[in-house]
Amino acid sequence: MDRNQIKSEIEKTVKSMENELVDLSCKFVSFNSVNPKTNGPGEKEVALWLENIVKKMKFDRILHIDAKDTQVPYGYRPNILSILNGQSDEKTIWFMTHMDKVPAGDLSLWESDPFKPIIKDGKIYGRGAEDNGSSLVASIIALKAIQKLEIKPRYNVGLMFVSDEETGSEFGIEHVVNNFKFGKDDWFIVPDSGNPVGNEIEIAEKSIIWLKMTTVGKQAHASMPQLAKNAHRIGIKCALEIDNFIHEKYNFEDPLFTPSASTFEPTKKEANVENVNTIPGVDVICFDGRILPSYDLEKILTEIREIADKYEKEYDVSIKFEILQKGIAPEPTPADHPLVKSFSSALKDVRNFDPKLVGIGGGTCAAILRKAGFPAIVWATIDETAHQPNENISIKYMLDDAIVYAYFLATL
Template identity: 55%
Template structure:
């Protein structure tokens, strides 16, 4: 096949493209990073060497970054007789590296070893971003014009709610209800899983206010840290016990999850009782559950511990997204992807759901059909994140084949 051979010829360029992406620190500003400006400039510069009919920047104003905006790139390759635009949407931001002592290499210095490319953003979302870019480059190089328009969208802010990314673009009138939307941001290690549904997301920021004092005089203090520990323990147990349904559509994790995650600084020294304590939960909740009911339960437990420890507990929700209706499993865009996977890999792909958090859920909230796919080992957000080169190249072939036949 001409496209298969051409992707093989581009293999070293594809690898170098991903290494360049990894090497640019585009950690989300809400995670303490510089944002996406530098990586957007690199991508935009490279895209200008390709045969796009249109490349546009949509900069979302954001005072959290020194340059005052978050970039989004929308590029179009026009079809011969387009009935719609087929969009491929990936994100430029990354999560922080985390504990550097757990990394075997520098997170932003890409390393090729044992058939893998290591570095922050290798899997999430660099591999799919580069694979869609070079998939489209392949059909451009071969002077192939598909029937429909092919659009590439590189967004900011996917890791912290997408206010400055896909949500901003939805307000610009770019997308059409007749269009299709592929979001390469999850999958399995065989490439056989197509995501058509996501759970609800509920992030909790729990701020406990007591009274600071010397650790030797606890009778003077109101220990915010102790109150937070006891509250978090009961909250963790209660939520898992009450909201314990199983939904086999969400195969790998078929339950609601309620995970205590981040813990903020409280005091510098061991011999001070903290007057303020801040911790977080990341909850991914099956669509059948009502988020308002869950929040009501949380507030009832909160009141119990406010009285018990004579503290004030404030609950904030940095992110809250009700699960939208799933994309239909027999939608033509699902069928087209299944056909490409069968032809290229002899895979009989299946559909299901994930924990949530991709741009696809946001699109589905607007009644836009979105599908998530990719081949990956689920190393996202972990130390020593990687993508297998074989997966990177194979996915590029799938995207090129899919784009050609849309």
């Protein structure tokens, strides 16, 4: 079969599986697998369901890389890795999706029960329908289509269902990377972010830094500033100097990213005194920074500290920084990596457009894989309703993504 024939066979087969895809998607929505850190029951039930599916599909290996966790009564967080043998053992192409969900949030904003799926206008509604149910289901359907067509992909194919993506991945992919030996040439597809066209492949992300700056001066009556050290004034002056410094010095623009420059924003401002006629003795300002991977985040932190030192000395106050989150961006997956190239060309064949390679602000699971030295791409076709009330996914998007996966595997 040539590529065109493979494409039309796969399209026909995947489209004939629409009912099965809808059933899988609805079933996924019906599980309350809300992350335990946000007071949910966790992933046990959905994992049992998924394990049964891959068992029935006769995967060659099914592995549990569960993480111990006392937050849940059953004591562990499931991570299931299942492998279908390809023609060669040289590498495994992994599709990684997550089983946990964010909480439903304010129920009055939902038009339906978040854990009772409904189908309306070609979309499935419910918590997890998009994040990450859509890609989880699309990856299963892609492999079922491949099996139906009796195509044996060139390399092994792995479906990896992980826990704990929504609160930092300690019990999910982080645990798997530390406790399972992937092949050194393995490739990873992390379909957990994208756009409605499906024309962006994420290959890089920025470093992320969340800082809390606390200035401690001396409180006094507002009519007696000579007795005070106004922590608010000194704090905002210092914050502004830090802000200007970062934007002036770290102004390189990389067109891979949107926005193309590093970002550094003063964000949360904690309340200080309760009344207008008191000079605050303590002042707290937070920053959210997303720094291009070519810059050294540790060096920037040292420079921020030096600016604060100057203010401490000049005004005789204390300025402390607390790091609320720090993620140093790993090396991007190279634009000319064979994974990026072959996935791009598969996408181009199926959808008739040239996909764009992009970088994002940070914080996906792909970063954990890249840090461990593996190539990883993030791609999906979604309307970006994740974490919102009335989260939903188009059935057509799921079918179309399954076609892309199956075609990619069949033509490698």
